[in-house]
Amino acid sequence: MHVTLQDVAKLAGVSAKTVSRVVNNQGELSEATRQRVQAAIDQLGYRPNILARSLVNQRSNTLAVVAWGIDYYGPSRTVVGIEKRSDELGYSLFLNLMAHPDNGDIDRILDNLVERRVEGIIWAVPEVGANRGWIDSARLDRLPPIVFLSTQAQPGLTTVSVNNRHGAIEVTQHLIAQGRRRIGLITGPQAWWEARERSAGWQEALQRAGLNPDPTLVVGADWSAVSGALAMRTLLERAPDIDAVFACSDQIALGALGVAHQSGRRVPQDVAVAGFDDTPESAFFWPPLTTVHQQLIDVGCIAVQNLHQIIEAKRKSDLEVTLESTILMPELVIRESSARH
Amino acid sequence: MHVTLQDVAKLAGVSAKTVSRVVNNQGELSEATRQRVQAAIDQLGYRPNILARSLVNQRSNTLAVVAWGIDYYGPSRTVVGIEKRSDELGYSLFLNLMAHPDNGDIDRILDNLVERRVEGIIWAVPEVGANRGWIDSARLDRLPPIVFLSTQAQPGLTTVSVNNRHGAIEVTQHLIAQGRRRIGLITGPQAWWEARERSAGWQEALQRAGLNPDPTLVVGADWSAVSGALAMRTLLERAPDIDAVFACSDQIALGALGVAHQSGRRVPQDVAVAGFDDTPESAFFWPPLTTVHQQLIDVGCIAVQNLHQIIEAKRKSDLEVTLESTILMPELVIRESSARH
DNA sequence: AGCGCTGTCGTCAGCGATAACGACAGCGCT
DNA sequence: AGCGCTGTCGTTATCGCTGACGACAGCGCT
Known part of the structure; x- marks a missing residue:
């Protein structure tokens, strides 16, 4: 079927080992034979079988990413970073998607x-509900090194995430600085750790400013624009005097913007709106959206980089290393939707 | 390092082959030994080494997807479909992303x-410029079966794509049916096959309706909202009397919508706008966007399904099979941005 | 009793590659 | 001439697993 080392060896009139040396650029051979072997390789179109090599080397040179929500902006960007760095470091990358973020065939995956002997895993499934329940040290001992993304830091786990709370604080403080006083909150689903963090940031910023976080100004949504629209409607009914809204995602903000327009309110004059994520579209919402930018590609790159370090350390010293958690600071992006009135 | 078949065999007091039989559910063994072996497997936490199995079976059970633009809506959705079907069919999936769609380390990938002995490849890189130039039969003979997405059908290649031209025709005809007569076009980059198809659809629909496709009403963009905004500005300067615009992507449409608002025009009363892609956001643009829906997840599923068929056929009869091209019909989604004035 | 058959299980070789070691020619040296 | 050394290459074993085949006990049968 496939051309093998032996085939090349036979053609070149040398032993298999010699061909192996040429392929792997190990010295110890004369220029003459190297060229002869190389010619045979080219002639036959020989490609080494990495599976066989992995078997004897005890290294698969593969990583895996387990993710959910690849068809959303955030997760897919993260995967781009993961793939990029994996490639740079010489790993091939397996992609595994979960059907739902909150349950799933974790065991199967x-x-x-x-069984594929991946050398490390990037866990890019958001932390929602108890979907981290499977993690315990006995389990982890049987698994290759894992780096967890978008998760609460905890001892014994290597994590990379963005400081959602900090981002939320910055947006809220910005709204306050623009003179807003009745600032509503449309949250993401509270089962999500990231959603809770953003909500907490809103609350913390208000308290720091001596403003009272009014529970009636808080409405839940599920990340989507539809739910954002519904929530905004509720919010406007409950508190017609509201002068700003922090939506916990750009999609939610988009839905909220639509309802604001329909209600005859001007944005930002009557009500300011801010989002979270900085999707490419957000700069072209009507009006352009103030939001929080996360360096998601960096998150992916750093995760793989850390994973690589752990793998290398493990191979050399055989002792288990877990890096500390890495936390990136998101950046506030100010646009028209939050301009001073 | 890892627990091996031999380890289990030793513990259970049987031969390695017997353990292998248990793992693979091959008959020919008594219930007693089966249970004893299974107990040993559980106790040691044994997991078979798929690399070794692949080596002897001559099957890797892996597929690969080569893609670009995963952080955009369309490509990422397609990948979701690809992963889903791969998983269902028992394949593991390698993910390879190209840095640019138009050049790249194709050879390296x-x-x-x-070398990894993948059994098939999904080529999910859009056809732009001459980036399909590497395809020739001599080359393909040395490669595993490949299914090409979003590409022009051509003999000898298995392709799965959406009929972009048809979609564009439908939108344009819809705009005409709404009473529009001066219908502008903001195209995607003409190096892209899909962009050319959409442009051609616009032209064809106009001609069929007896309207003259006016070249001054055609402006180029690069898929992004920024470029859409620029193009819309140009369009309004050139033809202030324009009464509709077909933007070749939702992002372009978004940019166009913003400029329309800024110019004081009402959408859809003064100018109708339509897009292409049906991104989740598009239903919440202001106003909600008329657009074209593509079944991208289906594209991914079908691609893998076809690939699987080819692989199976090849294994059994050893003769090379290439399926015909599969073309999906997109669906027009009518929303407020194109309502009758 | 002796036959063959079936059910169970083990032995052996080999998938494609590499590490460790060994073999041998040619060299310079005393 | 005889020594060891270096450079170059081959031999062997092994990675973990499975297919082909063989071995053997126990069974029913004539």
């Missing part, structure tokens, strides 16, 4: 990855 | 995939 992990078993498969172990 | 393909070499790597061959």
Whole structure:
């Protein structure tokens, strides 16, 4: 079927080992034979079988990313970073998507990855509900090194995430600085750790400013624009005097913007709106949206970089290393939707 | 390092082959030993090494997707479909992203995939410029079966794509049916096959309706909202009497909508706007956007399904099979941005 | 009793590659 | 001439697993 080392060896009139030396650029051979072997390789179109090499080397040179929500902006960007760095470091990358973020065939997926002997795993599934329940040290001991993304830091786990709370604080403080006083909050689903963090940031910023976080100004949504629209409607009914809204995602903000327009309110004159994520579209919402930018590609790159370090350390010293958590600071992006009235 | 078949065999007091039989559910063994072996497997937490199995079976059970633009809505959705079907069919999936759609380390990527002995490849890189130039039969003979997405059908290649031209025709005809007569076009980059198809659809629909496709009403953009905004400005300067615009992507449409608002025009009363892609946001643009929906997840699923068929056929009869091209019909989604004035 | 058959299980070789070691020619040296 | 050394290359074993085949006990049968 495929051309093998032996085939090349036979053609070049040398032993298999010699061909192996040429392929792997190990010295110890004369220029003459190297060229002869190389010619045979080219002639036959020989490509080494990495599976066989992995078997004897005890290294698969593969990583895996387990993700959810790839068809949303955030997760897919993160995966781009993961793939990029993996490639740069010489790993091939397996992609595994979960059907739902909150349950799923975790066992099946992990078993498969172990069987494929991946050297490390990036866990890019958002922390929602108890979907981190499977993590315990006994389990982790049987698994390759794992780096967890978008998750609460905890001892014994290597994590990379963005400081959602900090981002939320910055937006809210910005709204306050623009003279807003009745600032509503449309939250993401509270089962999500990231959503809770953003909500907490809103609350913290208000308290720091001596403003009272009014519970009637808080409405839940599910990240989507539809739910954002519904929430905004509720918000406007409950508190017609509201003068700003922090939506916990750009999509939610988009829905909220639509309802604000329909209600005859001007944005930002009557009500300011801010989002979170900085999707490419947000700069072209009507009006352009103030939001929070996350360096998601960096998150992916750093995650793989850390994973690589752990793998290398493990191979050399055989002792288990877990890096500390890495936390990136998001950046406030100010646009028209929050301009001073 | 890892627990091996031998370890289990030793513990259970049987031969390695017997353990292998248990793992693979091959008959020929008594219930007693099966249970004893299974107990040993559980106790040691044994997981078979798929690399070794692949080596002897001559099957890697892996597929690969080569893609670009995963952080955009369309490509990422397609990948979701690809992953889903791959998983269902028992394949593991390698993810390879190209840095740019139009050049790139194609050789490096393909070499790597061959070395990993993937059984098939999904080529999910859009056709732009001459980036399909590497395809020739001599080359393909040395490669595993490939299914090409979003590409012009051509003999000898298995392709799965959406009929972009048809979609564009439908939008344009819809705009005409709404009473519009001066219908502008903001195209995607003409190096892209899909962009050319959409442009051609606009032209064809106008001609069919007996309207003259006016070249001054055609402006180019690069898919992004920024470029859409620029193009819309140009369009309004050139033809202030324009009464509709077909933007070749939702992002372009978004930019166009913003400029329309800024120019004091009402959408859809003064100018109708339509897009292409049906991104989740488009239903919440201001106003909600008329657009074209593509079944991208289906595209991914079908692609893998076809690939699987080819692989199976090849394994059984050893003769090379290439399926015909599959073309999906997109669907027009009518929303407020194109309502009758 | 002796036959063959079936059910169970083990032995052996080999998938494609590499590490460790060994073999051998040619060299310079005393 | 005889020594060891270096450079170059081959031999062997092994990674973890499975297919082909063989071995053997226990069974029913004539």
